[in-house]
Amino acid sequence: MSTFVNKRVVIIGGGVAGSVLAKTLQEHAQVFLIDPKEYFEIAWASLRCMVEPSFAEKTLINHTEYASNAHIITSAAINISETEVTTANGKTISYDYLVIATGHDEKTEFTKTEKLGYFKANQEKIKSTNSILIVGGGPTGVELAGEISTDFPGKKVTLVHRGSRLLEFVGEKASKRAQKWLLKKNVEVILGESVTNLSSNTNGGIYKTSGGKSISADCHFLCTGKPLASTWLKETMLGKSLDNKGRLMVDETLLVKGYKNIFAVGDINDVKEMKQGYLAQMHSLVVAKSIKSLVNGKEKLEAYKGGAQMAIVSLGRKDAVAQISGMTMSGWIPAKMKSGDMFVTKTRKTLGLTS
Template sequence: MLGIRLIRLVNTIHELARLNLQFGCTVEPTVAERPVVKHSEYLKAARVVQSAARSVIHSNSSSTQPEVITDSGERVPFDFLVITTGSTYTGPSTEAERIKFYEDEKESVLVIGGGPVGIEFVGEIVTDFPDKKVTLVHSGERVLEFLGNKASEKTHKWLKSEKVELILNDRIEVENLTGPDYVTKNGDAYQGRCTLRVHWKARRIWLKETDLAHLLDENDRLKVDTNMRLEGVPNVFAVGDITNTKEIKQGYLALNQAAVVVENIKKLFKAPKAPKLAGYKPLASPLGVVSLGRCEAVAQLPLVTLVGRFPGMI
């Protein structure tokens, strides 16, 4: 970017596309080989560092070069840093392993987490494989807790109508388990040959070991100002679920935040001393659309909450 060392830990658009491809491969095994794409094929002008970020060194001193240290030990200096950390994928890592995994796991699915991603994943499974046994375990009192009670109730009824076994107010810690049998905190056992863990906290743990740890709030989200910059850190931005913006966490809002960040980095490049930066306004009304399979969805709109094919067209 015109000589600016701009690091994107996870590019929002590419991360959303990657997650969608992984989910699609799991529920549509016949297309498992098609989505294997090299990063270099779609990031033509970027240098891709294929490693997890483990530390961020930031200093206001002009003598210290800010940098990210990766899991492999590489030190990557930056002028601007954009943190858009997505969910952690814990499945097979190599191309051959992924293809075999997506084609073999056809018997039962255990989904851990009843947020929007977990619900969308369940919807795709029951649509494409109506005979597959699906169990959803969620630690909260209702699914889709970021939406209102009506949206949760309608989604609950839809899941029951699709014969999904729904377990609420319970959790499964799967970090050290290999399956296919999993025991919940309440002592109940569930089986899943294919297990998808969908929760958001673990992906922010690495930040606690960095110079940015003091900017994490009580929910382990980064504190940002109206310009999407970390509070008191003028050259580090954050976008998406990692931020503490007071709104629901959905992809289309992350894209709106990303547009603000791109505009502000351009302004800082042109006038680094006193630019008039763009501001981001969080969504005031609780709006949200979560797909339920290929054709249906649940939609919470300003005046009404709907479920079925009509919101699926939104």
């Protein structure tokens, strides 16, 4: 038997980074994937699922489908020592190498069946209403406005964003193109204001803004950013390895600084780059090479060199706005890259699955 059989790799988090790592390493070590959900969700396709629930069947993938040789622990990790990880369901898993890939906090964890029901319920909510308020003008809010205005053009959609422009993580040119597209679809865009009575207005009605505006809407969707899933780490030995934004500080090999066998990949680390799913996958491939070397008794670690800075925001089915290495484009070309199936086929192939 190969020596790798005795090496144990524990991966915390089954998102875009953790799934690729588990898939890649399962033939080279004993892999333990710890995740509160029994499935991997292609999260950037979730807004399409809101208007087309049948699409969700392709985007929710049981961990056992792509990582059949890994040990799947359906629970949250709650503590880490120098040799073990403890989970909420009482398991203790020892490791030789540990990878933190927890990404962002989803707040609510669904079973796969519940998640499919969630998408169906949201479609029904959209279909049954005449007016919809979207709070947040980042990529989630803009894409949701695009999906609704494309599939349900008769709906009155209002988007409120507290920033001075949409999509503040990309350049101003891309922001203006996205806003121009939404306005053509009759989406009302209100910038520089926030909604002040969301908590007391859960079932629609009159929404008030910080600028004194009143918005009548039958329902609303909150599309603001999600916090990093790192709060629990503060109470572990890695608490001192978090920066002031809650990210794990790593070196050029994506090792958590001060440790020789603990890596951090995806949004949870402090690599200074645009946080995108494809870059998280690149993190995982770099760490996979390093762990393969370590398992085989070699000390050479791979350095992460970064990837092209690229952001594509879908605007319905046939349009998109993109910023690639500082260049902005919009229309059918970036749409062909993403908007058709939201990279679902590509992601499934990365995990060794058919379309």
